[in-house]
Amino acid sequence: MRKLPKKYIIFAGIALVVVGASGAIAFYLSQQQAMVSNNNSSAGQNNNSSNSDTSTNAAIESKTNEADKLAYEGDVDAGVKVLDQAINNTTVSSEKATYYSQKATLLYNDKKLDIAIAEAIKAFELEKNSSNAAFVGQIALEKGDKATALKYYKLAIELIDKESPFWDEDTEYYQSIIQDIEGSM
Numbered sequence: 001m002r003k004l005p006k007k008y009i010i011f012a013g014i015a016l017v018v019v020g021a022s023g024a025i026a027f028y029l030s031q032q033q034a035m036v037s038n039n040n041s042s043a044g045q046n047n048n049s050s051n052s053d054t055s056t057n058a059a060i061e062s063k064t065n066e067a068d069k070l071a072y073e074g075d076v077d078a079g080v081k082v083l084d085q086a087i088n089n090t091t092v093s094s095e096k097a098t099y100y101s102q103k104a105t106l107l108y109n110d111k112k113l114d115i116a117i118a119e120a121i122k123a124f125e126l127e128k129n130s131s132n133a134a135f136v137g138q139i140a141l142e143k144g145d146k147a148t149a150l151k152y153y154k155l156a157i158e159l160i161d162k163e164s165p166f167w168d169e170d171t172e173y174y175q176s177i178i179q180d181i182e183g184s185m
Contacts, residue, residue, distance in 0.1 A: 076110045097126035130159040
C-alpha cells in the first residue's frame with residue numbers, strides 16, 4: 001500500500017481545520033446573535049432580527065450542505081453551481097464570503113487549484129481573517145506559488161484573534177509553515 005506524502009496529510013488537515021473553523025465561527029456568531037436578541041427581547045425590544053438571522057444561518061447551511069452533498073456524490077460542478085446561485089442571490093458580504101470559501105474548498109478538493117485560489121481570495125477580500133488567509137496560503141503552497149503562500153500565511157498571523165483560546169498555537173503553526181517556505185526558497 002502506497003503511503004501519502006506528509007504534505008498531503010498536512011494539507012488535508014488544514015482543509016479540515018478551515019472548514020471546521022468556518023462552521024464553528026458560524027455557530028458562535030449565531031449563538032452571539034441569539035444572546036443579543038434575547039437580551040433585546042427581555043428589554044422589551046423587537047425580536048424580528050433574531051428570527052431573520054436564524055433563518056439566514058439556516059439558509060446558508062442548507063446551501064453549503066446541498067453543495068457538499070452534490071460534490072460528495074461526484075458532481076462538483078453542480079455543487080459549485082449551487083454556491084454560484086447563492087452568491088448571486090445575496091448582497092450580504094459575510095454570506096458571500098462563506099459561499100466563496102465553500103466553493104474554494106470544493107474546487108480545492110477536486111484539485112482545481114487555479115480556480116480554487118481565485119475563489120479563496122474573493123472570500124478573503126470580503127472577510128479578512130486568519131482562516132481565510134491561511135486557506136489562500138495553503139492553496140498557493142500546493143500550487144507551488146511560494147511567494148503568494150508566504151504572503152498569505154504572514155497575513156494569517158497578523159489577523160489571528162488574540163482573544164481566541166488557540167491563538168498561540170495557531171501563531172506557532174503558521175510560523176512553522178513560513179519557516180518551511182522560507183527555507184525552501
